[in-house]
Amino acid sequence: MTFTRYAIYYVPPKQAEWSRFASSWLGWDLCEGRPLDHPPNTGLDVAAITDVPRKYGLHATIKPPFRLAEGKTADALAERFAQFATEMAPVRLDGLTLTRLGRFLALCPTGDLLSLNRLAFNCVRDLDDFRSPPSAAELDRRRTGGLTPAQELALLTWGYPYVGDSFRFHITLTGKRPKAELPAIESMLQDRLGPLLPAPFVLGDLALVGEGSDGRFQLIHRHALTG
Known part of the structure; x- marks a missing residue:
């Protein structure tokens, strides 16, 4: 299958009860690339949310x-990603918690985030030669919300x-919603989800994903962190 874009994600384990619920909540199975029914009896317009x-x-x-990037192939990216995973160690955190980030809701980790943040930066840096530079329109779109000088530098660099x-x-669970809607969601x-969340939360693998012609992402390869 041909993909228009690629990314490196943390994709929660498909068999975990919390990730099954959360995937259904979003309505898309990233691992299998297929739609899912939303959870019943929520009293909310989950499809819109x-x-x-x-x-x-x-x-x-x-x-x-x-x-x-020009001259790079999907196979070479997959090979480099697999090598990267062998060089990085798993990250253990205290847990996940439901968090408001502005006007959307997400699951955020608790505990010492230093190793997690270092892992993310290493991934951005070490695979960056596979990235084609963004277009002027993409740069402008990133700037619409206002960026700090450090964020502007990161945008130009990475x-x-x-x-x-x-x-x-x-781990995003909603789009931006009116503030009045957020308490009910x-x-x-x-x-429904809170009691299922893992404690501790162990990030033991990463996933190479691709964006299909329909604009939806799906899993290509998942590799354990074994460094």
Whole structure:
């Protein structure tokens, strides 16, 4: 299958109860590349709430989506990614917690984030020769929300503003919603998803994913971190 863009994600284990619920909540199975029915009896318009993040599936971004640089191949990227995974160690954190990030909800890790943040930066840096530079339109779109000088530098260096000190690991669960809607969504997710969340939370592998012609992402390879 041909993909338009590639990315490195943390993709939660498919067999875990919490990730099964959260994938269904989003309505897209990233591992199998197919739609999922939303959970029943939520009292919410889940399809609307999850419309924006649905195409990405249940994930946390490690290296953001990119087009392949000229002269680079998908096979070479997969080989480099596999090698990278052998050089990186698993990361153990205290757990995951439902968190408001502005006007959307996500799962964020708790505990010492130093090793996690270092892993993410190493991935961005070590695979960056596979990334085609963003277009002027893509750069302008990234700037619409306003960037700090450090984020602007990261955008020009890595093609994405939220790298290094601006990186925040998060597993997105909603699009941006009116503030008045957030308490009801948060309450439902705390009740249904909260008790299932892992403690501790161990990030033991990473995934190479691709964006299909329909704009939706799916798993290509998953590799354990064995460094």
